[in-house]
Amino acid sequence: MRKPILILFCLILSFFITGCFDSREIGDFAYVTALGIDQGISDTFRLTFQIPKFGQSGGSSAEKEGGGEGDGGKNEEMEVITLDASSLLSAVSITNSNLSKDPNFMHLKLIVISEELAMSDMLDETIAPLIRYRHIRRTTNIIVSKGKAEEFIKELQPYPGELITTTLEELFEKSKKVGYFFNSTLNDVYCEIKSPYHALLLTYGAINKEDNLKSEGDLFKGESKIPGNFYAGEVPRKGGPKIELFGTAVFDGAKMTGKITGFETQMLQLVRGGLNFGPFSIPDPERPDVVIPLDITEFEKRDIKVDLSGEKPKIHVKLKLEGDIVSIQSGIDYEKPERLPIVEDAFEKYLIKGIKDTFEKCKEMKADVFNFGTTAALQFWTIPEWEEYNWLEKFSQSELEVEVDFTVRRTGKLLQSEPIISSEGKE
Amino acid sequence: MTNEGKFGYHEAISVLVITIVINAFFTSPAILVGLVGTTGWYMTLISMLTSMFAFMFLYLLLKRFPNKNIMEISDVVLGKLGSAVFLLLFAGFLLWTASINMREFTEVLKVYVLPTTPPSLIMILFLITIVVFSFLGLETIVRFAKFIIYILGAGLILVILLSSQNFETKNLFPILGYGLDITLLHGVLRSSFYGEIVIIGVIASSLQGFKEIKRIGLSSLLISGVITSLCLMVFTFVFPYNVGKELTSPMYEMAALINYGGFMQRMEPLFLFLWNFGSFIEISFIIYTSLMIYCHIFRIDDKRPVILPMVTTLYSLSLIPKSIIEVTSGFVQTMRSWGWAFYYIPPVIILIVALIRKKKGESQNA
Numbered sequence: 095m096r097k098p099i100l101i102l103f104c105l106i107l108s109f110f111i112t113g114c115f116d117s118r119e120i121g122d123f124a125y126v127t128a129l130g131i132d133q134g135i136s137d138t139f140r141l142t143f144q145i146p147k148f149g150q151s152g153g154s155s156a157e158k159e160g161g162g163e164g165d166g167g168k169n170e171e172m173e174v175i176t177l178d179a180s181s182l183l184s185a186v187s188i189t190n191s192n193l194s195k196d197p198n199f200m201h202l203k204l205i206v207i208s209e210e211l212a213m214s215d216m217l218d219e220t221i222a223p224l225i226r227y228r229h230i231r232r233t234t235n236i237i238v239s240k241g242k243a244e245e246f247i248k249e250l251q252p253y254p255g256e257l258i259t260t261t262l263e264e265l266f267e268k269s270k271k272v273g274y275f276f277n278s279t280l281n282d283v284y285c286e287i288k289s290p291y292h293a294l295l296l297t298y299g300a301i302n303k304e305d306n307l308k309s310e311g312d313l314f315k316g317e318s319k320i321p322g323n324f325y326a327g328e329v330p331r332k333g334g335p336k337i338e339l340f341g342t343a344v345f346d347g348a349k350m351t352g353k354i355t356g357f358e359t360q361m362l363q364l365v366r367g368g369l370n371f372g373p374f375s376i377p378d379p380e381r382p383d384v385v386i387p388l389d390i391t392e393f394e395k396r397d398i399k400v401d402l403s404g405e406k407p408k409i410h411v412k413l414k415l416e417g418d419i420v421s422i423q424s425g426i427d428y429e430k431p432e433r434l435p436i437v438e439d440a441f442e443k444y445l446i447k448g449i450k451d452t453f454e455k456c457k458e459m460k461a462d463v464f465n466f467g468t469t470a471a472l473q474f475w476t477i478p479e480w481e482e483y484n485w486l487e488k489f490s491q492s493e494l495e496v497e498v499d500f501t502v503r504r505t506g507k508l509l510q511s512e513p514i515i516s517s518e519g520k521e
Numbered sequence: 522m523t524n525e526g527k528f529g530y531h532e533a534i535s536v537l538v539i540t541i542v543i544n545a546f547f548t549s550p551a552i553l554v555g556l557v558g559t560t561g562w563y564m565t566l567i568s569m570l571t572s573m574f575a576f577m578f579l580y581l582l583l584k585r586f587p588n589k590n591i592m593e594i595s596d597v598v599l600g601k602l603g604s605a606v607f608l609l610l611f612a613g614f615l616l617w618t619a620s621i622n623m624r625e626f627t628e629v630l631k632v633y634v635l636p637t638t639p640p641s642l643i644m645i646l647f648l649i650t651i652v653v654f655s656f657l658g659l660e661t662i663v664r665f666a667k668f669i670i671y672i673l674g675a676g677l678i679l680v681i682l683l684s685s686q687n688f689e690t691k692n693l694f695p696i697l698g699y700g701l702d703i704t705l706l707h708g709v710l711r712s713s714f715y716g717e718i719v720i721i722g723v724i725a726s727s728l729q730g731f732k733e734i735k736r737i738g739l740s741s742l743l744i745s746g747v748i749t750s751l752c753l754m755v756f757t758f759v760f761p762y763n764v765g766k767e768l769t770s771p772m773y774e775m776a777a778l779i780n781y782g783g784f785m786q787r788m789e790p791l792f793l794f795l796w797n798f799g800s801f802i803e804i805s806f807i808i809y810t811s812l813m814i815y816c817h818i819f820r821i822d823d824k825r826p827v828i829l830p831m832v833t834t835l836y837s838l839s840l841i842p843k844s845i846i847e848v849t850s851g852f853v854q855t856m857r858s859w860g861w862a863f864y865y866i867p868p869v870i871i872l873i874v875a876l877i878r879k880k881k882g883e884s885q886n887a
Contacts, residue, residue, distance in 0.1 A: 107649065228632070228633070228636060231777060231787075232774065232777060232778055233777075233778060233780045233786065260783065263782065263783055267782065281778060284764060285760065285761060285764045288763045288764055289761060289763065289764075290763065291691075291761065468689065468691035468692070468694070469691065471691065471694045471695055472691065472694050474694070474695040475695055475696065475697045476695050476697045476698065476699060476700050477558045477559065477695050477698055477699050477762065478699065478700070479695065480695045
C-alpha cells in the first residue's frame with residue numbers, strides 16, 4: 095500500500111515543479127542591451143532602450159554591408175526606443191504597453207548617462223537606485239557620454255559578425271590593455287559614491303564625428319604630442335566604430351566635477367594598479383620630433399605610503415616597471431648598455447611628470463582618483479576617527495612624491511641600430 | 522520511543538556546521554556590518570569563543586548524566602512538571618527559530634531568484650522536503666549532511682576563489698571598526714549565531730559518550746567559526762563597510778560579481794545550490810529536534826503522527842512576519858542578539874539545580 099501512495103505523491107508533486115502555468119520562453123522577451131539616460135523634457139528622465147533584433151540573421155550586423163549604415167539613426171539590426179518617464183520602472187511599463195515582448199534587462203551590458211545629467215548632481219537619483227532592480231546586474235558597465243545618451247545609443251553598433259553584447263564586453267576589456275579609459279560598473283558607482291576612501295570614476299565616451307582628422311593645413315612639425323592626451327570624441331581618426339571610449343569622468347560624491355584625458359587615465363591606472371602592462375611612447379630624448387614606443391610591464395607591486403603626521407597629507411608613490419623597446423624611430427643606437435639609461439631616465443621623468451600633472455588636476459577637482467584613501471585608512475583605528483578626518487576633503491591639500499624605477503629588458507628584434515647610408519654618407 | 526540510531530563524529534559535526542554556517546549566507550552579515558563595521562570577521566570569532574565557553578556548561582551537564590540527553594536530564598533534575606514547562610519553552614523556541622529561518626530563506630529566494638512565485642508555494646515545496654526528512658529520521662538527516670557537506674564546502678571555496686578578482690584587502694581598515702568595545706559587546710551578544718550547538722544536548726543519546734560530545738561540540742564550533750569568519754572577511758574585501766550593510770544577501774551579491782569574461786560569469790547559481798541544500802538540512806534538523814523534545818514531553822513513542830501538525834505549525838509561524846524588513850531587522854536581529862538567553866542559560870540553570878539537589882547520572886565514569 096505504501097508504494098502506490100509514494101508513487102502517487104511523486105506524480106502529484108511533479109505538477110508543482112513544472113512551472114507550466116507561468117513559463118516564459120526566451121523569445122517572449124525583448125532584451126535591452128544598452129540603456130541611455132538623459133534629462134527629460136516632458137518628464138524627469140529621457141530613457142533610451144537599445145533592443146537587438148535576435149532574428150534569422152543572428153542578431154549581428156554581419157549580413158549588412160560592412161555592418162554599418164552610415165546613418166546612425168537607421169541601425170536596422172537594433173530597435174531604439176526613447177521615451178520620457180519619471181523612473182526606469184515607469185518607462186518599462188509604458189514601453190511594455192506598446193511592445194509585443196516584455197523588456198528584459200537580464201542582458202543589459204551598458205548604461206549611458208549624458209554628461210549634462212552627470213554634472214547635475216542627479217547620479218544618486220538616476221543610477222544608484224538601479225542597483226535595487228533585480229534584473230540589472232552590478233557588473234553592467236557605465237559610461238558618461240559627451241552629448242546626449244540617446245544619440246550615443248543610436249550609434250552603438252556591434253563589430254561586424256558579432257553580437258552587440260560580445261562587442262561591448264570586448265570593448266571594456268581594452269581598459270586593462272591600453273588604459274586610456276577607466277572600466278567602470280554599476281557596482282563601482284554604488285560603492286564609490288558612498289565611499290569615504292576615494293572618488294568615483296566613470297568611463298568617458300563620445301561619438302566621433304570624424305572632424306578632428308584634418309585633411310588640409312600645414313604638415314605637422316615640432317615635438318611629438320603625448321599619445322592619448324585627449325578626450326573621447328577628439329581622437330583624430332576616420333572609419334571604425336562611431337562611438338569611442340577615451341578618458342575618464344571624475345566625480346566628487348555623486349556630481350561630475352571634471353574629466354581627465356586618455357593619457358591621464360593611463361597615469362592613474364598605473365598608480366591604482368589597473369594597468370599592469372601596456373604600450374607607451376615617449377619623445378626621443380635626443381630627437382624630440384620622433385618617439386620611442388615602449389611596451390611596459392609592472393615589475394614589482396607598486397608601493398604607496400601616506401604620511402598623515404603633518405598638516406598636509408604627504409603621499410609617496412614608488413613604481414617599479416620593466417619594458418621592451420618596440421622601435422626607435424630616430425635610429426639612434428640606444429641599445430648600447432651605456433646609452434640605455436638615457437631611455438630609462440627619459441621614461442621615468444615622463445611618468446613622474448604625467449602622474450604629478452594628473453594629481454594636480456584631480457586635486458583641483460577634489461577627487462582622490464588614485465585611491466590613496468584606502469592606504470590612508472590603515473592609519474586609523476576606528477571608523478568614527480577615519481570619517482571625522484574626512485580624507486576626501488584633506489586630499490585636496492595633499493602633496494605627492496613619485497619615484498619610478500624603469501629598466502629596459504629587451505630591445506625588440508634588433509640588438510643594435512646601424513646608421514642609414516646615403517650618397518651623403520652615414521646619417 | 523523510536524530509536525534514533527547512533528551516528529559518529531563526522532556526521533554530527535557535518536550537520537551542526539551546516540546548521541550554524543548557513544545563517545551567514547542570508548541577511549545576518551549585512552546587519553553585522555551595520556553594527557560593527559569592518560570587524561565582523563573577528564567579532565564572529567569572539568562569538569565563537571563565547572559559545573565554546575557556554576557549551577562547556579552543557580558538556581558538564583551531559584558528563585554528569587552520562588548516556589542521557591537533555592530531556593531525560595531535565596526530567597531527573599527539574600521533575601516532570603518543571604521539565605515539561607522548561608522543555609516546551611525550548612521546543613517552542615527551536616520551532617520559532619526554524620520558522621524565522623525558513624521565512625528568511627523564502628524572502629531572499631523571492632528577492633533574487635523567484636520573484637513571481639508565491640512565497641507560500643516556495644514554503645510548501647520546502648516543507649515537503651522537511652516532511653520526507655522527518656519521516657526518514659534523525660540518522661538520515663545527519664548522514665545526508667555528511668554526504669552533502671563536501672559538495673557545499675567545494676562550492677563555497679569555489680565562490681570565494683572566483684571572487685578574489687574583486688578583493689580589496691584594505692577594506693578591512695580601520696581595523697577596529699566602530700570601536701573595540703562595540704565589537705566585544707556584539708561579539709558576546711551575537712554568540713547566539715552559534716546557539717544551535719546546544720542541539721547536541723538533544724541528540725546526545727545518539728552520540729558515542731560524553732567525551733565524543735565534547736570533541737564534536739568544540740570541533741563544530743571551531744569549524745563553523747573559521748568558515749563564518751572567512752565568509753565575513755571575503756565579503757568585506759568585496760564590499761566596503763558603508764555599502765556592505767545595505768545588501769540583502771552579501772554572499773549572493775559577491776557571487777554575482779564574478780566576471781572572468783564571456784565564459785565565466787553569472788556564477789550565482791552555484792551559490793543558490795549552497796543556499797538550498799544548506800537550508801534544507803538546517804531547518805529539517807532544527808524541526809526534528811523540536812519534534813524529539815515535544816514527543817518526549819508528551820511521552821509519544823511514534824513521532825510520525827506529530828510530523829504533519831508540527832510542519833503545519835512551522836508554516837503558520839513563518840507567515841507571521843509582514844515583510845522582509847520585519848524578518849531581518851526584527852525577528853532575525855532579535856534572535857541573533859538575545860537568542861543566547863534561550864540557548865545557553867537553560868543548561869546552566871539545570872546544572873545549578875542538579876548541583877543544589879545533588880542529582881547525578883548512574884555512572885559518571887562510563
